[in-house]
Amino acid sequence: MDMLTVARRAKVSTATVSRVLSGSRPVTAEVAARVRAAIEELNYTPNSHARSLRSGKSNLFGLLVSDVRNPFFPDAIEHFESLATAQGIDVIFSNTGYSPERLMSGLRRLLDRGVDGIAVLTSEVSDELVHTLRNVKVPVVFLNQPAVQGNFPIVRVDYERGYREAMEHLSMLGHKDIGFVSGPNTLFSAMRRKEVFLQVAKDCGFSTRDEWMIEGDHRLGGGKIAAARFFTMRSAPTAILCSNDLTAIGFIHTANRLKRSIPQEMSVIGFDDIAMSEMVQPALTTLHLSRREIAAHAFFALQNGEDRSRKTKSMASTVLPQLVIRESTGVAPEKPRVAKER
Secondary structure, eight states, X not given: OOHHHXXXXXXXXXXXXXXXXXXXXXOOHHHHHHHHHHHHHHTOOOOHHHHHHHHSOOOEXXXXXXXXXXXXXXXXXXXXXXXXXXXXXXXXXXXXXXXXXXXXXXXXXXXXXXXXXXXXXXXXXXXXXXXXXXXXXXXXEEESOTTOOSSOOEEEEOHHHHHHHHHHHHHHXXXXXXXXXESOTTSHHHHHHHHHHHHHHHHTTOBOOGGGEEEOOSSHHHHHHHHHHHTTOSSOOSEEEESXXXXXXXXXXXXXXXXXXXXXXXXXXXXXXXGGGGTSSSOOEEEEOOHHHHHHHHHHHHHTTXXXXXXXXXXXXXXXXXXXXXXXXXXXXXXXXXXXXX
């Protein structure tokens, strides 16, 4: 079975069949439907290797993510892959486990495969990685990496807006003291989020203390450990903002195990709005971050082959978090909670 047979069945030229398969040039919806129907009827499988030799492109995109155990990333992968598949592009993804070393090795494997573009949707970007990518010939897009230099396209998350919306909600509930469970302090992105949190808390008139800034790991375990610490403090905040939903869910799990009441004793807010956030008890108030939007910005930045000679500012797209109010936030207790003496 070859492309000529498909073209004859669809009553178009082989060039039109090629355009439908590659998405390189637009065709009318009616023609595209005829071609796809002929492909399905004939059970035609394109020879991607031959096509790549002719075009000089691999029709492969690379996708690097931090943690496939966090539902945020499989959602992003699914949306990215759906867009790619519709354009006849295959996706190779690599999971870094928040390790800069694994990120670097994953990047090198993708470059060895000759991918046409790489989306780096991770937190653990190093100077070495950026230096390596400055020398590659394919487009590269980063997620929320303000430290990245070199006119790479960036998909930014407006953490300031999200944190401000969360704190305004807490302020309306009477909260004045707030704590934060961050990601690992080894990650630049985690430290940047903490800086933004502290600035927004100050702007919104919240009290913070050093002991209320607890380092987590973006996973359930970090949230569990943080909750155990907060609930044994002599003087604790009435509200906690967590760096992501997994952290917040781990926090609530430990609170329930310790028979501490959320939100009556302490309100908790997450970040991401993964599916699990609705299922935990109490259901998690969180900042929704659209994986579909992130995937679309990243994919089209690669597909369009951003010109690095343009200014970085013109290549940045921004995703806006939105507060989703559920049951884990409530009216602040009249008196700050104080741990009982043992």
